[in-house]
Amino acid sequence: xxxxxxxxxxxxxxxxxxxxxxxxxxxxxxxxxxxxxxxxxxxxxxxxxxxxxxxxxxxxxxxxxxxxxxxxxxxxxxxxxxxxxxxxxxxxxxxxxxxxxxxxxxxxxxxxxxxxxxx
Amino acid sequence: xxxxxxxxxxxxxxxxxxxxxxxxxxxxxxxxxxxxxxxxxxxxxxxxxxxxxxxxxxxxxxxxxxxxxxxxxxxxxxxxxxxxxxxxxxxxxxxxxxxxxxxxxxxxxxxxxxxxxxxxxxxxxxxxxxxxxxxxxxxxxxxxxxxxxxxxxxxxxxxxxxxxxxxxxxxxxxxxxxxxxxxxxxxxxxxxxxxxxxxxxxxxxxxxxxxxxxxxxxxxxxxxxxxxxxxxxxxxxxxxxxxxxxxxxxxxxxxxxxxxxxxxxxxxxxxxxxxxxxxxxxxxxxxxxxxxxxxxxxxxxxxxxxxxxxxxxxxxxxxxxxxxxxxxxxxxxxxxxxxxxxxxxxxxxxxxxxxxxxxx
Numbered sequence: 001x002x003x004x005x006x007x008x009x010x011x012x013x014x015x016x017x018x019x020x021x022x023x024x025x026x027x028x029x030x031x032x033x034x035x036x037x038x039x040x041x042x043x044x045x046x047x048x049x050x051x052x053x054x055x056x057x058x059x060x061x062x063x064x065x066x067x068x069x070x071x072x073x074x075x076x077x078x079x080x081x082x083x084x085x086x087x088x089x090x091x092x093x094x095x096x097x098x099x100x101x102x103x104x105x106x107x108x109x110x111x112x113x114x115x116x117x118x119x
Numbered sequence: 120x121x122x123x124x125x126x127x128x129x130x131x132x133x134x135x136x137x138x139x140x141x142x143x144x145x146x147x148x149x150x151x152x153x154x155x156x157x158x159x160x161x162x163x164x165x166x167x168x169x170x171x172x173x174x175x176x177x178x179x180x181x182x183x184x185x186x187x188x189x190x191x192x193x194x195x196x197x198x199x200x201x202x203x204x205x206x207x208x209x210x211x212x213x214x215x216x217x218x219x220x221x222x223x224x225x226x227x228x229x230x231x232x233x234x235x236x237x238x239x240x241x242x243x244x245x246x247x248x249x250x251x252x253x254x255x256x257x258x259x260x261x262x263x264x265x266x267x268x269x270x271x272x273x274x275x276x277x278x279x280x281x282x283x284x285x286x287x288x289x290x291x292x293x294x295x296x297x298x299x300x301x302x303x304x305x306x307x308x309x310x311x312x313x314x315x316x317x318x319x320x321x322x323x324x325x326x327x328x329x330x331x332x333x334x335x336x337x338x339x340x341x342x343x344x345x346x347x348x349x350x351x352x353x354x355x356x357x358x359x360x361x362x363x364x365x366x367x368x369x370x371x372x373x374x375x376x377x378x379x380x381x382x383x384x385x386x387x388x389x390x391x392x393x394x395x396x397x398x399x400x401x402x403x404x405x406x407x408x409x410x411x412x413x414x415x416x417x418x419x420x421x422x423x424x425x426x427x428x429x430x431x432x433x434x435x436x437x438x439x440x441x442x443x444x445x446x447x448x449x450x451x452x453x454x455x456x457x458x459x460x461x462x463x464x465x466x467x468x469x470x471x472x473x474x475x476x477x478x479x
Contacts, residue, residue, distance in 0.1 A: 010301055012301045019307065019311060020307075080292075098296070099296045100302075102323055102327065
């Protein structure tokens, strides 16, 4: 079964996205910070990811995004602050979905991106 | 005028003006000669604009004249000023790039205006708009540099305040978008646990349409009004992922944010209907959305939004029920004394939202 990664510091949003992956017939692991997210990438066979941009305390998802890009794993940036994306993640080439957006739309977009039909 | 000190002090008493600033022992004695010279001195003493003259023909271009306003601005007395190069007003936070511009202007004998951070005698700082230029005698020889100083600290402060307000508005906007996203999560998770996923989805769609209609307001919270076109585009964006279904026509009119929640939800219901049954359910179907300020039948300033669908499935007869979505929209608009009119034409739905606004 395909495994996805959700990097999100807000538990309700993380949970909502995780459920949306399950509804679509997939599984997802969640992470609240870059270290955890990178550990998931190293330990599991992640096929795609949804990254919250601002992780609190001025930390962004930059480290995870860089790692995913290096591994060639597709991902989507999910953020409420488009300006800050521009400031911090200009060099990262990934689709951006502005918050708020229904979780299933976000998930559908990622599944579309990795070229798998949503089941 | 003479540079004789006793003569100077006598005149100071008689005119009650601050002439002591003219003391410039090394300057040519005929610098401010005759009646026009006297008027010049009077004007210089009285103007609120801080003025100084420097003598580029002396070593290190010293100040040879400064007026009362210059002393007031800098906190130094004339005797502490005359004979020194202007750079004594600079300090650690003075931008050296601006200083460089002054230096270049002096070297090339050009007029220049720079904004520079200067320091008073007591160490406090002020933003100085310095206007600097050469003064020549009748032979075309460079005699002085003229410098006028204007304290623009207030302007700098208001610019900083504006930047701060914008940064705050952006932060609030970011947080509110996150709040809307969290609400979405709570609604979905609750709906799932109570076996009401579809209800949860419907609630969420409405909550999020509301969130999107406030997006432009939040980003421009300083203005207190909302850009109607931006709000309409933000609400409808998710229904048009390829960005080729909606045709928007309108100008940059603004309205107060209160009206926008009813408008946002109404547009959401129209778009949902179009996605299920109308122009958005059919490849190539389009919707024209236009907005303008009009008077309603009670001559109230109103916002009118027209919605014209084309290229969807042909409509044979109006639907039996407009559905609860339109009912909710009508009720909401009604609270703001607004209306939603729908005409189910063969080509597609034509709808009109009319809502009074206060600052039309």
